[in-house]
Structures are given as C-alpha cells and as structure tokens.
Amino acid sequence: MEETHGTVVSNNNSSRHLRMDFSHGSQEPCIWSSPEGGHVMDIGKHIFCNRSLNMKNIVAVGFDMDYTLAQYKPETFESLAYEGTIRKLVYDLGYPRELLNWSFDWKYMVRGLVLDKKRGNILKMDRHKYVKVAYHGFKELSKEEKVCTYGNTLIRDAFDEPDYALIDTLFSLAEAYLFAQLVDLRDNNPGNFPDSTDYASMYKDVRAAVDLCHRDGTLKQMVAKDPKRYINEDPSIVPMLKMLRDSGRSTFLVTNSFWDYTNIVMNFLCTSRTVDGTRKCNFDWLQHFDVVITGSAKPGFFHDDSRANLFEVEPKSGMLINTDNGSPMPQVGDISPSSSLKARNESCRVFQGGNVGHLHKLLSIESSSQVLYVGDHIYGDILRSKKVLGWRTMLVVPELEREVELLWKLRDTRKQLRLLRNQRDLIEDKIHHLKWSLKFDDISPREKQKLSSELDALESQREQVRLSHQEAQRENHQKFHKVWGQLMKTGYQNSRFAHQVERFACLYTSQVSNLSLYSPDKYYRPSEDFMPHEFDIIPM
Template structure:
C-alpha cells in the first residue's frame, strides 16, 4: 500500500507533539504531485546526500558580545556555533539554546515510536514466517517486546564469543570507572599549579574552575589556532569555537574549507582528537588559557603561541598522572573517585572458567594500577599489607602495565620488563628469545615465573597468550584511537568500545524519537517536492506557452511551500540537537550524517556498550549480529511511498 503526498502532509500538519505550533502548508503544490514517488535510473539522491558540495551559508554571522575576563565560561554556557550545510538547508543543522521535551515529562509519546509493533511477538513475525514457510515453536517463548537498554552490547561487525581465545581489558574508564567531576578535578587542579608554580603562568590561572559538562568526546582541538571543532564523516567542519566563543560561518569556511591547497585530514601535527574522557581536562584548561591570552593583559601569554600553550597544558596534565598527584589522592580516598561495579569480578571469572584467557593491558603504571585494582577487587580501601598481596591478579592470566599504547600496538622493538608485584620493581627479560629458549610450552613456563609485566609490544603479548591470529583476541577499551582503531587496523584484533556516555545519549534519543521522525518525514517531503518541481522545469522546455506558464505557477507554489517546510525544519532540528548538548549536539551525528566520532565507532568498534561489565551479561557462546545498513538508493526503494519503474532487463 502506497502513501500519498496528501496523507504525509496531513500527518505532519496535524501533528502538534513535535513542534510548538503545527506547520501550515498550502495544499496547492500537492494537488498535482504524483501519488507515489517513482524511482528511475536518473533519479537524484536526496538533498542531504549530494556528492557535490554546493555553497554553504551561515545561519548567523555574528557572535555575542562578551566579557574580557578569562573566567567567563558561564557567560557563554548557552552560546551556539553556526551549524550549516547546503544553502537550502542551512538552518536545519544549527543548534538551539533550549532543549525540548516530547510528551509528558520529556518521555516519548508511545513506545511504538521506538519498538515498532508492540503487540504479540507472533503477529510481528507472522508474515515473514508464512512467506518463508517456517514453523518456529520457540517464538511463543519470546516477550511481546524486546527490551533495549544501555546495558546491551551493540554490534557493528558480527562476532561469536566462542571463537575468541583471549579477551583483554584496558583499566582506566574501562574496568575502573571514575566519579565525575571529582576525578578530573585532580588533574585539572594539579595542572593549574604546575603551570603557575613551575612554568610561570599568571597567578589568575589558579582561579580557573573546571566544567566537564562543556565538552563531549569526538571533538578536534586545533592547537595552532586555539579552536575546537566538530566535523562530519567527510571531514567537513560543522561547528567551530575559538576558546569558548563561536566562530562565524564565513570565518570557519575561510580557515578550513575555502582553499585550493590540500584540505586538512585532521591527522596532521597540530590537530588533537578528543578520543578519551581524560582529554576533557586538557580541553577546558586550554580553552580558558586561549580566552586569557586573547582578552587579558598578560605579556607572558602574549609571547607564546596557542600551540606552545597547549603543549605545556598537555605536559602538566600528563605529569599529574605520573608524579603521584592523582595516585596519592585516589589511594587516600578511593570511594570519592572510583565507581564500584558488582559485575566486575563475576565477569572476569566467567571468562576464565570458560577457557578464555583474560589479560589486563593498561598505560597506567604498576603503583596506580595496584591501588585502583585492589579497591575494585576488595570493594573497599585496603591496608598496606593487603595492598602488597595484589590478590586481584588472580582474575587475570596476564597483566601488562605501562604499555604506552598506541606504540605498544605498532612498535616491535619495545622491551618487556617483569614486574615484582610486592614492590613494583622491574627486571629485564629477553622477551621472545626467552620464551623460545624455554622450548615446548615456553609461554606457560615464562608466565609461571611471573605474569605481571611492564612495556613490551604486541609480539610478546600474542606469544604469551599463544594465539595464532588477531581475530582470536578481543580488546575492550575506552580510547577510540589507542584501544580500538589501532588494534583493529594494525593487528586485526576484534574490539569492544566502552562509552560511559551511552546511557544519556540513548535516554535523550528515546525522548526525542517522535521529533526525529517528524524531521525525517519533512526532509523526505522536501525531497519529493524538489524532484517534482525539477521534472516540471525539464518539461517546460518542451511545453507550449500556456502550459509553461501553468507549470511556472506550480513551481512558484512549490518553492513557497518549501520555504515554509524549511522554516519548520530549522526550528525542529535546533530543538532536537540541543536536547543532547546545548553546544555540540548529538555525539554520533553531525547534521544528518555520522559525525567523525560516530563514523569511527561504526567502522572500527566491532562491539560497543556503556561499561565493560555488560559483557558479563552475555554467555561465552553469544553470537552478536549487526543491523542491516542501506545506501541511499536502497533506502529510498525501501520507503512505502516509492515505486520502482525501470523496465525489466531482457
């Protein structure tokens, strides 16, 4: 059964849940539209999927007036960056100041908007089972609705756990989740003191306050210019801020788009990807210093480039992780900084009981790793004697600290050292040569001498695990580049990406799903009107004068209606994105396409979930399957309002 333009328009005009007031369109341009959208070989792709980049225009070229004080972030908590795409869609992708709610208390108006048919499960599958002549007795055992939560493990590439011989975990933000903003403030405050006391930065830096809510993962820091960027999968800069100030559309395009030279890939020196939650500290401190340099009167900062300032921020934050500033405080009060998860120990033991080797691979050094893991293992702060026993190591077949990822995954010449668990002292090893010299069962004998190590490289790890192919290993981590992208691209390891932000992203998506559906319907309507108008333009060249005048009036009406739709789309899209984040919008999306962050998650993370222990909710025999993906032509053909009209090929 096909849907007409009339019914689509009526549904949208009659809907008041998605907008503050219903859109009002003239019916004139719809009266002569085809009843179904026909698909031919020369049919254009939807406006949002053009392969050519047309001119871009800004929703707003001006930015708000601002204070010259370096401590002004609260004044700009609601400032928006321009967020434009093609000229005829420029307002659709701009963010808004105020998030919206949909239905009572911000909840979706009905579960059907997310889960489809909420009736009996047999009814949902009856047609396909009948057409395939399938009798599935176990169907009646299924619940009427499949329940989805952020505790689920989501799949981008099919994976069977019973094909995995070893599973590895990062520690920070993977096995060890942190209390925010308490943990970040340790690094932020420590870095401030180092900048002032060791490097001579102005004393006003000590007054800086940390706000972790300002940032999201997936942004890019342009350290040479002091800019923060959100880009899409095509490396087009969708949003840009200088410090905390939005950059106008024209300026953004002049910097990152309008050039005959090579377009930036954002992997060059000077660009830093915010792939981990640790980098929120770097970003906020750097943005505050950019503001101080621009609007303060400090000769010290005037003499330094943005790039030099960022480098010193990075060095000071990194030093806080290495010199004991953070470790000592976490050891003193672990309850304040670490999150206990009662699923951690059962998950790790479950894998070992099923014959899967379990390893810890972390960039943290032994002293901090021991502190954090002892707390997670005993679920309380332990005394010095208990700390030295390191009973938590019984959860792992192999422990590697100080790994220096991503170098660990690509440099075959890094040396392996054995760690003495009681005091953290190091001993040299001959690595692969020593394992080979031990003869048959060399890896097992090597680990019997001690299973805790520092450094080394993937060759040592795979030899000790006795794996023969990268696909036999799955690595679980929170760092998109160092844990996921590099291990998969270089070694062929399977990967599971940890996203603590996922529960909030899913909650908001669920609350905004009706609005999103309306937005996508309006975009589809614009596309159909545009294609119909374009057909008339072509026919006008062959029509009589009177016919041509009639067509011209129809086109004028379509263009008028298109403007009304565009205005509503602009409002709706701002509301939708601001619900996720008042400045950066939905994390996985830039405009109507994947953000670069979303693109990398989709292409390099075999699995992703909100926390590592969610893996323990699946048995060792679980098979994860992907959801289908469609290209634009298949997507359009799948719509009930389209009809394929190509002639049959003989």
C-alpha cells in the same frame, strides 16, 4: 529475533529492551549465567556489533584499566586533573595568577572534537571531515566563518597532527576546556601574554602541564587515597571475569599505569569489603587474570618489533626482575632464578613493559584473531590493536548509555524531522520546476501569472517549513548536548568519532561489564548495511 544459548537477543535496532528468558529478578550483580539473572536488559546496556564476532573462536580476552575497567567520575577526577594543570601553568610555566580562580564545567566538552591549534578553534565534523560545528574559544563561528576558514581551500585539510589535536579520550576533556578558556583570555587581554605566545604555543603549554601532573604522581596519589571519590564501583566486573575464565578463556590486563597504582585501583574494583566496611588492599584480584602487564606504553606495545624490555614484577615488594621473553633470568652471583617466582600456579604473573610478542608467548596465542581486547581509547587501544595485529576489538563508550536512551525517547521527534526534511525537498522540487517553466516564451501571460502566483505561495511555504525544520533540528541537537549535540551524529551524517568506531571497533558498548549480560559463546552479528537507494525499497 535470535535465540542463543538460553538468551533471546534482539537484532532490531528499534527494540527498546533485550529480554532474558529467566523469570526471577535479583538484587545481586546480574550475569548471563546466573539462574537468578532474570531481567530486562535496558537498551543502554546492549553490546553493538560492527563486524561478526564468534566468541567461540576467542581464547583470550584482554582489558585496559583506566576508563575501561575503572570508570572515573568526571565531576571529581577530571576536575582534579583540571586544577592540577592550572597550578602547573601558573607556578611552573609563568601564566597569569588569575587562572587560579577559574572553574571547570566537566559537562561542556565531549569526545570526538578536533582542536585547531593555530586558529584557537574547536571543531566537530562529520565522517567526511566537513566542519559542522565550530567555536573559537567559547564563541560560536557562523556558517560563513566556517566556510571561509575550512571550506574555501583547493586542497582538503586532513585535520590531523601536527596542526590539530584529536580529543579522542575522556582524559582529554579537561585540557580541551582549558584551551578554550586560554583562547578567550588571550583574545580579551592580549597584553597579558608575550607577542610570541600564540594559540599553538598555549596548547603546547597545556599539554606540558598535563604531562607534569601525571609525571609527578599528583593525580594518582589523590585517587589512591580515596578511590571511591574518583572511581565508580561496578559489582558486575568480578562476575564477568569469573564467567569468562569458567568458559575456558584466558584473561589478561594491559595498562599503561604502573604496578603500585594498578594494584590500588584493581583492589578497589575487585576486592570485597571487610566486616567494618573498609577495603583491604591485597593481591586477591590477581586470581581473575592469567597475565597482567603494567607500564605497557601503549600504543607502542602493539608493535612486535618494539625493543622494550620485559620485567617481571614481584607483587609484594614491587621489585622488577629481568626476564628472557617471560622466563626469569638468573641474577649476577646467583645460579637460579629468584625464589619468589617458583609458585607459578598460585596466581597470575605480573610484568612491566615488553611488547605484544611477549604477551602472545605468555598466553600461548597461535593467532591474533583469537584475542578480544577491550579498551576505551580509539587510537591507543583499538586502532593499533586492530590494524597492526588483527586482534578483535571492543570499544567502551560510557557516553553511549545516555545517548541511546535519548534516541529511544526522541524517536517520534526524529520521525518528524525526517518528514519535515522530505517536505522541504518536495517543495523545493516544485519551485525549481516552476522556475524552469517560466523561462519558456511560449507560455501565455495568463498562464505565466498563474505560475508566478503558485511560485510565490510555494516560496512562502518553503520558508515556513525551513524555519520549522531548523528549529526542530536545533531543539533535538540541544537535548543531546547544549553545544555539540549528538555524540555519534552531526546533522544527518555520522560524526567523525562514529566513523572511527565503525571502522576499528568490532563491538562497542557503554560499560565493560555489559559482557556479563551475554553468553560467553555468543555469536555477535552486525545489522544489515543499507545504501541510500535501498531505504525506500527494502522494508525496514
């Protein structure tokens, strides 16, 4: 156990809870610094560490908005995206009208899957890029089919673009589900499609339809009308932002959404209710940030050589004012900058576009390692900011909360699985030893008969243990997800998604507001790495 600034932190992965040292509970949003914040932190709220990170070295903490600060409800938001994409396919791209009767199972797809555009397959693979689970549309591929398709090649497939698509964000779940439906439709009704329409072209059409939905503003207009229907409320966000700023850090927001939509969403998340229970849309939420950059066009934003212009946004009107590295440029016919930019100390500054170089200058960042950026997109937020800039990173994985809770509940089952696996190994070793012994001619007939009987008994025992092990594995797999199993695992290996999290995220957690449960000066330390040869030697 490690005690840090009044907080007792468990670094033992088997610990169910992280207990704070305050004694009284509270109905208010619980933050680390609150004297009423006594509570037992559920394991699903932990922040997990891949690489050491001392928060005392962080001078600026930045956030993405969509699916980071704003957690969308998949049952409503993803369904809205799915229905909008269907309409675009039918009315704009000429797909059969029967698609309008389709429905969306928002629980079916998970992050970390890979779409094989050419073959119409959806894959889940381990960190070594071996395909462990595969479906053609909604039909599961057999072990033989998987090996024949993805295992019998002279050169290993990279499983990357352009032949594959990565489902690495929650925004992609609806399009993956729709792609599977179209694969089944084409297979069962080939006459409904032109001969030139293959799986890859269908996926291209789905992507085009999704882009059309976002481009015409349909989705965001619906969310703007009723944010509560589509976005989860999190009363801990404002206390978290206040705590970070009170600790002396700058805070910033970098989002691909434009100002009008950003203002609506952040108002919903940060603005308190009026007396009648309604929400008043204003700019009060800006007090929690030093800089807000909208329309950032990530991941391109993270390249300092990006030539995107930086415009300052006038919040009330939404008008854009051109700038020179953040300084307002005099307008034609006017010798002074716009008067609306004079009150610099009253609120944070809002921009559109630009690149990371502009952001560093606006925040007076001297070293990229002084920045912690929190996002949900492994490629758009985490990989680029980590590899290109050297920013410290925290990935938000909402699915993690349920996964960690299940891992705790199923800990005895997982022990039993390990025992069954070890038992299989032991029996197979004995079988191999006996088979080798039977090859020698100097064994007497009587001894050979005895060994043969032992071998038959062991092979029968092996089959029983194999079936028990496979059934237990299947049941454990389905408790996490009926189709894809555990998010971070495929069998006994980390999944490809888990491998990406481990490589590029310094920290990862289920909700951005979990930061409020830890000291703003905490030193995050990873658990010890173990090689396979160490597990049976070093006490765990």
